[in-house]
Amino acid sequence: MKKLLLGNEAVARGAWEAGVNVVSSYPGTPSTEITENMAKYDEVFCEWAPNEKVATEVAIGAAVAGARAMCCMKHVGLNVAADPLFTVAYTGVNGGLVIVVADDPGMHSSQNEQDSRYYALSAHVPMLEPSDAQECKDFTKKAFEISEKYDTPVILRLTTRIAHARSLAELSERIPQEKKPYKKDTMKYVMMPGMAKKRHVFVDARTASLREFSEDLNSGINTVEYNSKKLGIITSGISYQYTKEVFPEASVLKIGMVYPLPDKLIREFAENVEELLVIEELEPFIENHILQMGINVEGKKYFPNQGELNTTIIRKAYKGEKLDCAVAAENVEAPARPPVLCPGCPHRGVFYVLSNMKVRVSGDIGCYTLGAMKPYEAVDTCVCMGASVSMAHGMDKADAQFGEKMPTVAVIGDSTFMHSGITGLIDIVYNKGTSTVIILDNSITGMTGHQQNPTTGHTIKMEEAPAVNLVKLAEAVGVKRVRVEDPFDMKKFRAAVKEELEANEPSVIIAQRPCALLKNVKYGAPVKIDTEKCRKCGACMKLGCPAIYCEDGVYKIDESICLGCKLCEQMCAFGAIGKEE
Amino acid sequence: MKNLDCLNVLIVGVGGQGTLLASKFLGAAAALCGKDVKVSEVHGMSQRGGSVITCVKIGDKIASPIIDEGEADVILAFEQLEAIRWLSYLKKGGTVITNVQKINPMPVVSGAAKYPDNIIEVLEKSEIELVALDALGLAAESGSTKAVNVVLLGVLASKLTEVPENIWEESLKSVIPAKMYGINEKAFQQGLRCYSANSLM
Numbered sequence: 001m002k003k004l005l006l007g008n009e010a011v012a013r014g015a016w017e018a019g020v021n022v023v024s025s026y027p028g029t030p031s032t033e034i035t036e037n038m039a040k041y042d043e044v045f046c047e048w049a050p051n052e053k054v055a056t057e058v059a060i061g062a063a064v065a066g067a068r069a070m071c072c073m074k075h076v077g078l079n080v081a082a083d084p085l086f087t088v089a090y091t092g093v094n095g096g097l098v099i100v101v102a103d104d105p106g107m108h109s110s111q112n113e114q115d116s117r118y119y120a121l122s123a124h125v126p127m128l129e130p131s132d133a134q135e136c137k138d139f140t141k142k143a144f145e146i147s148e149k150y151d152t153p154v155i156l157r158l159t160t161r162i163a164h165a166r167s168l169a170e171l172s173e174r175i176p177q178e179k180k181p182y183k184k185d186t187m188k189y190v191m192m193p194g195m196a197k198k199r200h201v202f203v204d205a206r207t208a209s210l211r212e213f214s215e216d217l218n219s220g221i222n223t224v225e226y227n228s229k230k231l232g233i234i235t236s237g238i239s240y241q242y243t244k245e246v247f248p249e250a251s252v253l254k255i256g257m258v259y260p261l262p263d264k265l266i267r268e269f270a271e272n273v274e275e276l277l278v279i280e281e282l283e284p285f286i287e288n289h290i291l292q293m294g295i296n297v298e299g300k301k302y303f304p305n306q307g308e309l310n311t312t313i314i315r316k317a318y319k320g321e322k323l324d325c326a327v328a329a330e331n332v333e334a335p336a337r338p339p340v341l342c343p344g345c346p347h348r349g350v351f352y353v354l355s356n357m358k359v360r361v362s363g364d365i366g367c368y369t370l371g372a373m374k375p376y377e378a379v380d381t382c383v384c385m386g387a388s389v390s391m392a393h394g395m396d397k398a399d400a401q402f403g404e405k406m407p408t409v410a411v412i413g414d415s416t417f418m419h420s421g422i423t424g425l426i427d428i429v430y431n432k433g434t435s436t437v438i439i440l441d442n443s444i445t446g447m448t449g450h451q452q453n454p455t456t457g458h459t460i461k462m463e464e465a466p467a468v469n470l471v472k473l474a475e476a477v478g479v480k481r482v483r484v485e486d487p488f489d490m491k492k493f494r495a496a497v498k499e500e501l502e503a504n505e506p507s508v509i510i511a512q513r514p515c516a517l518l519k520n521v522k523y524g525a526p527v528k529i530d531t532e533k534c535r536k537c538g539a540c541m542k543l544g545c546p547a548i549y550c551e552d553g554v555y556k557i558d559e560s561i562c563l564g565c566k567l568c569e570q571m572c573a574f575g576a577i578g579k580e581e
Numbered sequence: 582m583k584n585l586d587c588l589n590v591l592i593v594g595v596g597g598q599g600t601l602l603a604s605k606f607l608g609a610a611a612a613l614c615g616k617d618v619k620v621s622e623v624h625g626m627s628q629r630g631g632s633v634i635t636c637v638k639i640g641d642k643i644a645s646p647i648i649d650e651g652e653a654d655v656i657l658a659f660e661q662l663e664a665i666r667w668l669s670y671l672k673k674g675g676t677v678i679t680n681v682q683k684i685n686p687m688p689v690v691s692g693a694a695k696y697p698d699n700i701i702e703v704l705e706k707s708e709i710e711l712v713a714l715d716a717l718g719l720a721a722e723s724g725s726t727k728a729v730n731v732v733l734l735g736v737l738a739s740k741l742t743e744v745p746e747n748i749w750e751e752s753l754k755s756v757i758p759a760k761m762y763g764i765n766e767k768a769f770q771q772g773l774r775c776y777s778a779n780s781l782m
Contacts, residue, residue: 004605004612004620108623132619132646165646166608166620244644312649323651326671329706334666335694337686339596339631367629375691541691546630549690560726 002168007158010133010169011100012037014140015070018096019177020044022062024055026419027448028074029109030163031102035072036451039460043174048451048460051385051419052077056084056099060153063097064189066180068144072100075116076384080420082119085153089123090199091189092151092206094180096144099125102158105281106308109447111365111382113306115282120155120259124203126210127155127259128221129237133167139256142221146213148180150206157258159281161238161308211260221256222265232273234266234286234297239279239309246314261289270295277302277318281309341370343547344516344523344563346442349487350411351376352543353494359407359501362395364388364421366413367446375544379411386420388412392435393428407501410437415445415453418468422477428506429478436500436507439470440487442515450517474508481507488513490570516563525579526562527569529555533576540571583655583676583740585616588639589648590737593667594659595684596631599730602756603657604635606734610752611639614744619646630687632663655740657733659716660684661700668707677709678736680716680729712736719771725761728768735772 005013011034015023023046025035039046049055052073062069073081078101085099101119104110120127126146130139136158143154187195214222228249235243236255243252253269255261270276270290278287278299287299302317303309315321341348351371354361355378363369363379364387372379381391392410399405412421417439428435445451452458457467474482481503485496493511500507514521526547529540534555540548541555547562548555557568557577569577590607594600604620611618621636636648653671658664658679671677681701688694704711714736720728731753738749749769757765 002612004608004618006622160623161621161647164622166605166618166622167643167646168612168617238645241645242647310647310649311645311652323649324673325651325669326673326675326707326709328665328668328703329708330699330703332665332697332700332703333694334662334697335686335688337595337630337632337662337666338688339629340687342597342629370629374687374693544687544691546685546687546690549685550692 002170004166005133005137005169006033006166007130007133007136007162007164008033009037010136011140011156011158012041013169013171014137015098016041016044017137017172017174018141018144019068019175020070020144021067021095021177022059022069023047023071024049024058025072026050026052026055026077027445027451028077028102029448030104030160031072031074031077031100031158032448032451033163034100035460046460048453050454052081053083056081059097059099060084060088063093063095064091064182065094066182067095068177069095070098070100073102074110075101075103075114076110076112077101078116078119080385085119085125086123087191088153089125090191090196090203092202093147093153094182095177096147097153098140098143098147098156099153100156100158102160102163103282104160106160108160111384113282115285116155116157117258117285118283124207125153125155125259126150126257127157128256129157129258130162130256131237131240131254132162133165134169135256136162137169139221142219150210150213152206152210157237159238207260211263214257214260214262215264217265222262223254223256224265224269225252225254226272227251229273231275231277232269233277233279234269234290235279236286237281239281242309242311242314243279245311246319255286258285261286263293266290266293267295270297279303279309279314338373339370340373340544340546341367342516343545343561344521344565346487346511346513346516347371347440348543348545349490349493349567350438350440350511351378353490353497354378354409354411357407357494357497359409359497360395362388362392362408362410364410364412364416366416368411368413368440371411375542385416386412386424389421389424389435389437390427392437393424393431393433396433396435408435409497409501410435412437412439413446414439414441414443414455414470415451417470418454422473425474425479425506425508426477433506434504436497436509438497438509438511441470441510441512444515444518446515446517450515470510479506479508481505482510484510484512486513487511488565488567490567516565523564523566526559526564527557527566527577527579529557530576530578533574535574535576537573539573540568540577543568543571584743585611585614585639585741586641588655589653590637590655590657591648591653591667591670592635592637592657592659593663594633595663596629596633598659599727600633600635600659603730603734604637605756606731606752607637607737609755610744610748611637613748613752617641617643619643621646632666634667655737657737659729659733662686662696664704665697665700671709673708675709676712676740677704678712678733679704680733681713682715682717682729714775716772719775720768723768723771724764725768728765731765731768732772735769736775738769739773
């Protein structure tokens with residue numbers, strides 16, 4: 001029976017059907033739901049690792065030990081995992097190893113739109129790219145088979161529109177896998193120069209065999225659909241679906257294996273059609289390969305390398321056509337609706353204080369990146385996971401070189417601190433920095449939708465687990481000034497930041513208050529603004545709480561969304577805000 | 582009347598309003614009718630009170646899961662500003678079913694922009710079929726303001742007469758926890774009846 005599955009759910013189902021034993025991941029949009037769904041299967045050991053490098057290494061270890069293993073991450077997570085990736089490409093595997101990477105063209109929830117296909121090319125690791133949920137499931141299973149047959153890790157690449165789209169998929173039963181016997185093999189698994197040189201030879205031979213495999217249409221991975229031969233389109237992933245909508249009459253070579261590419265199939269297809277076009281999102285990965293083969297082809301001449309493609313862009317760029325659409329009788333200026341910190345969000349107090357103090361804020365990846373937005377405009381930088389801590393150190397050292405000191409703090413979430421903030425903190429202590437690091441400890445990984453992490457005391461399967469004690473951890477690496485503060489006591493929090501900025505040594509402030517969306521967080525009744533006491537000064541609005549608004553000059557609180565956190569009470573000098581007696 | 586041979590429904594709203602559940606509900610019903618269906622969602626950053634859209638495409642064979650400009654047969658809007666924001670995604674002469682609720686975006690809250698006060702009026706004058714209703718009120722009457730999504734799905738269901746009621750029931754059960762079913766069933770019926778009331782006016 002067919003079931004409507006999210007692409008990510010289908011990857012999990014495919015891995016389960018393939019008999020996967022060990023899955024380790026770090027959450028990241030748009031990949032998170034793969035591992036969340038994986039955790040629902042009792043037969044599989046499943047975990048959230050502190051970061052993608054660890055997750056990948058756990059999966060490599062499991063595969064070397066003889067189990068089928070998988071790790072999942074978003075595109076930027078593969079940068080973190082690139083170190084093990086490039087070398088496991090040499091060692092190969094024992095049990096099958098699948099690395100799932102989800103790219104985010106258009107940056108729905110990311111800081112860049114890198115094209116992960118280049119990782120496959122430069123690491124010489126085969127990469128499959130599904131185009132719907134059925135293929136997510138099928139390709140995951142095939143990936144395990146390819147991995148074991150060719151002694152290689154296999155990357156499964158998704159993009160947001162594949163990972164987060166539901167389509168019908170046929171379900172099958174799980175085929176449990178025997179554990180592959182573990183054999184000590186230093187020539188294969190100990191990558192010292194002498195061994196690695198030999199393995200590099202193996203890698204090149206393996207790529208040649210995989211290229212042969214990719215030519216075989218019977219594998220069901222690459223497919224050719226001949227229609228009119230006037231126009232032939234080579235495409236893959238979600239772009240295939242757009243192609244079918246805009247060019248139903250064209251012949252299509254659908255690439256399911258983006259590395260290594262099937263040269264013979266491409267050449268034959270090119271010879272059979274009058275005009276050859278490549279439709280692909282982001283970089284001209286396939287197009288450049290075909291050009292290198294000496295074949296005349298067009299692609300990026302029409303289609304942008306920035307953002308996502310869609311049928312409108314493709315239709316307009318190539319055909320110069322646009323669909324008729326409904327038009328409003330009058331032009332209505334619709335104000336933008338950017339994402340905001342939720343009502344009751346514990347980060348609000350932090351950013352109000354930091355914005356007010358006008359300190360430089362080295363930011364990081366999470367909900368709290370929104371501290372860069374109005375009305376706080378507190379965050380100065382956001383580069384990658386963990387960068388807040390190390391960049392603050394770099395800023396402080398740069399200033400010191402010139403005899404200056406600009407008050408600077410790093411802000412980083414609990415999960416992000418576990419991911420890669422701790423190494424930066426060690427650097428600060430070790431290299432005699434004086435930076436102040438604020439850990440926004442909201443007891444959960446918030447941005448990606450509430451995943452457990454090493455500080456929360458629970459595993460992905462909600463079993464109790466030892467929780468990392470952030471105070472002791474900071475102390476253990478040598479920070480002497482460590483304090484826990486409530487970000488909702490803004491006066492005290494402000495004083496704490498001021499004190500730590502003045503201290504001439506490293507300091508850590510743990511701003512502790514759970515995410516307002518956690519089920520156990522209950523603030524009680526919404527608060528109200530007493531219109532008689534209100535002097536209309538607008539101070540409460542500076543918090544940027546979506547529940548507080550001004551209508552016809554009257555300040556009000558939207559009871560349907562106010563959580564009653566009472567942060568706004570502290571803003572009112574006239575005692576106009578409070579719960580009803 | 583709309584039919585399931587080719588039906589593109591764009592569901593738009595504000596992060597946190599339950600658009601995802603609505604799309605799952607509609608998608609499950611279409612699948613139960615034996616149709617091909619694709620649903621596209623957006624997770625992550627935009628869920629934090631931002632403008633969110635999900636696409637539900639139903640037909641005999643669906644390729645792209647995305648509804649683009651001029652491709653939607655129906656826009657199901659959970660909030661009126663979002664209805665007008667995404668109007669160009671509607672086919673010429675298509676249908677807009679909108680909740681009249683207003684949720685101020687941050688630029689309006691902070692006073693940097695003004696919430697347009699003539700949205701429903703403009704939609705009425707536009708060459709589309711419009712159903713505007715107080716889905717929040719109907720949801721509250723059913724027992725939970727969170728059931729706005731199911732009320733609106735009820736309105737859409739009233740236009741999909743070929744889908745038998747037991748399919749809606751089964752599909753609703755598949756996406757709603759058992760203890761919330763009663764309230765949501767009531768909300769669905771409110772929406773279903775509301776359209777017939779509207780068309781009498």
